[in-house]
Amino acid sequence: MGRSQMLVNYDGHGSANSWRESLLTSEAAAKLTNEHLPMFVMMTCLNGYFHDPQTDSLGESLMKSERGGAIAVWASSGMALPGDQELMNKGLYEALFSNPGIRLGEAIRIAKLGSASANLRKTWILLGDPSMRLK
Numbered sequence: 001m002g003r004s005q006m007l008v009n010y011d012g013h014g015s016a017n018s019w020r021e022s023l024l025t026s027e028a029a030a031k032l033t034n035e036h037l038p039m040f041v042m043m044t045c046l047n048g049y050f051h052d053p054q055t056d057s058l059g060e061s062l063m064k065s066e067r068g069g070a071i072a073v074w075a076s077s078g079m080a081l082p083g084d085q086e087l088m089n090k091g092l093y094e095a096l097f098s099n100p101g102i103r104l105g106e107a108i109r110i111a112k113l114g115s116a117s118a119n120l121r122k123t124w125i126l127l128g129d130p131s132m133r134l135k
Contacts, residue, residue, distance in 0.1 A: 004036040006134055008070075011082075011089065014044030016057045026061035032068030039072040039104070039134060041092065043085040048075030048125045059127050072104060072128025076120075084117040088124065091115070096134065105130025 013020040017027075019042075040062055042048070049057040056064065059073035074092070076085075091111035095102060105126065112121045 005038040007041060008038045009041045009043070009089070010047075011043040011085070014042065014047050014058070016046040016049040016052070017055070017061075018058060019044065019047075024058065026056055026058050029058060029061040029069060030065050032062070032065050034068035037069060037071035039074070039128070040070045041089065042073065042075035043082075043089045045076055045079045048073065048077045048123075048127065050077060050125065050127070063127050070128075072126060072132060074108060074124060074126050076123045077125050078119065078123035080117070080120055080123065084115060084120050088112065088115045088117075088120055101133055103130065104128065104132045104134065 010019055010024070018025040040059070042059065047057055048059040050060055057075070059075040062070035062073055088111050091114035092107055095107035095110040099107070108126055108130070112124065115121055
């Protein structure tokens with residue numbers, strides 16, 4: 001990840017520790033050496049599964065990477081359906097890019113309000129500072 005990115009968005013199959021077919025794993029995330037830390041938006045299941053004290057989820061590994069990783073991660077701590085995820089993902093981007101300078105927590109709140117799925121609203125979590133503004 002040598003290029004500077006503000007956002008990294010993944011939409012597809014995933015588990016607590018990886019994206020489909022090991023596209024990105026917790027182990028690889030811990031070794032990233034990117035200087036600019038992007039926000040990771042993960043529209044997949046379980047990448048934010050933070051409540052297992054024995055292992056770090058992919059989202060946690062990105063946040064804990066010592067030489068790179070992520071400035072923030074928005075990911076699910078549970079299971080979800082792709083169609084519901086797509087609508088919420090679109091809502092996040094609309095909130096971020098229609099409101100320059102919006103705080104991350106407010107953009108996520110707006111995106112969640114646009115979802116009819118109580119499961120998504122309850123399981124999608126932000127690892128990072130909700131008062132942050134993306135640059």
